[in-house]
Amino acid sequence: MLLPFLILVRIISNPLSNLFQKKLVSEKASSLFIVFITYALLTVASLPLIARIFLAYLPYEFFGFMFLCALLSVLSNTLLVKALSYSDLSLLGPINSYKPIVGMIGGIIFLWEIPSPVGILGVSLIILGSYYIADKSNETGRTKVLGNFFNDKGVLLRFAALVFSGIEAVFMKKAMMYSAALNSMVMWCFMGFIISGIVVAFTKWKILPAEYSLMWKKKLFYLFLFMTTGLMQYTTFLIFERMQVSYALALFQISTLFSVFFGYKYFKEKNIRKRLIGSLFMILGSVLIIVFR
Numbered sequence: 001m002l003l004p005f006l007i008l009v010r011i012i013s014n015p016l017s018n019l020f021q022k023k024l025v026s027e028k029a030s031s032l033f034i035v036f037i038t039y040a041l042l043t044v045a046s047l048p049l050i051a052r053i054f055l056a057y058l059p060y061e062f063f064g065f066m067f068l069c070a071l072l073s074v075l076s077n078t079l080l081v082k083a084l085s086y087s088d089l090s091l092l093g094p095i096n097s098y099k100p101i102v103g104m105i106g107g108i109i110f111l112w113e114i115p116s117p118v119g120i121l122g123v124s125l126i127i128l129g130s131y132y133i134a135d136k137s138n139e140t141g142r143t144k145v146l147g148n149f150f151n152d153k154g155v156l157l158r159f160a161a162l163v164f165s166g167i168e169a170v171f172m173k174k175a176m177m178y179s180a181a182l183n184s185m186v187m188w189c190f191m192g193f194i195i196s197g198i199v200v201a202f203t204k205w206k207i208l209p210a211e212y213s214l215m216w217k218k219k220l221f222y223l224f225l226f227m228t229t230g231l232m233q234y235t236t237f238l239i240f241e242r243m244q245v246s247y248a249l250a251l252f253q254i255s256t257l258f259s260v261f262f263g264y265k266y267f268k269e270k271n272i273r274k275r276l277i278g279s280l281f282m283i284l285g286s287v288l289i290i291v292f293r
């Protein structure tokens with residue numbers, strides 16, 4: 001019974017994390033600073049375990065893969081938070097369904113893998129879903145709607161974040177070949193904190209006083225973001241430890257529906273009915289690609 005519970009927690013905690021990220025960027029917090037503070041809080045919570053991991057004589061490969069995971073995660077999360085400052089949560093959440101298409105394109109380019117007819121159907125459903133989530137009442141014509149969708153700045157940033165997170169999942173699985181989920185989680189937090197801290201120190205030092213001032217005013221949002229991100233990431237490690245990454249990613253697509261609902265509930269975003277319909281198409285298309293490719 002543990003695995004279904006972990007999957008449920010992962011499905012809910014991911015869009016909740018995005019919700020609090022959206023809340024903070026709506027208050028003009030820097031996307032990079034938000035990511036840095038999240039890693040900092042996670043690292044503080046992990047402190048009792050960090051020394052034990054370094055003294056456990058784990059292989060160098062583990063630390064190498066975890067460094068790559070953390071680097072890609074910092075890039076991915078910063079781009080995602082920045083995307084949330086430009087576009088609706090209910091628009092950006094469903095884009096996660098494009099992750100299998102990214103994997104499919106990589107397979108075509110590097111492995112000469114030809115997509116199956118079911119895979120082509122999955123791609124078609126995701127594109128159809130994109131039309132629904134991007135459609136607005138004052139726009140006509142699918143070409144125009146999809147053109148506006150793929151030219152949206154927030155959408156482009158979200159796609160970039162998706163590519164980095166997809167590559168991160170590969171290195172994450174490799175790292176877990178050398179250690180347990182808890183060790184991987186702790187090193188992900190610690191290395192993410194170091195990397196994001198260095199970037200913040202060199203690029204955001206002028207605005208740090210203002211960012212810290214805002215952080216204390218919105219400390220509850222940061223606290224909830226820390227909790228939901230920690231739950232999301234740790235359950236991801238535990239799930240990857242227990243099942244194939246491809247099937248886990250298929251199940252994670254369900255979180256899209258929560259993103260659409262949270263966008264409507266907390267930000268009064270429009271066109272929610274169309275976005276729910278589009279999300280269902282995209283979830284189905286994503287699952288078809290992952291399971292039957």
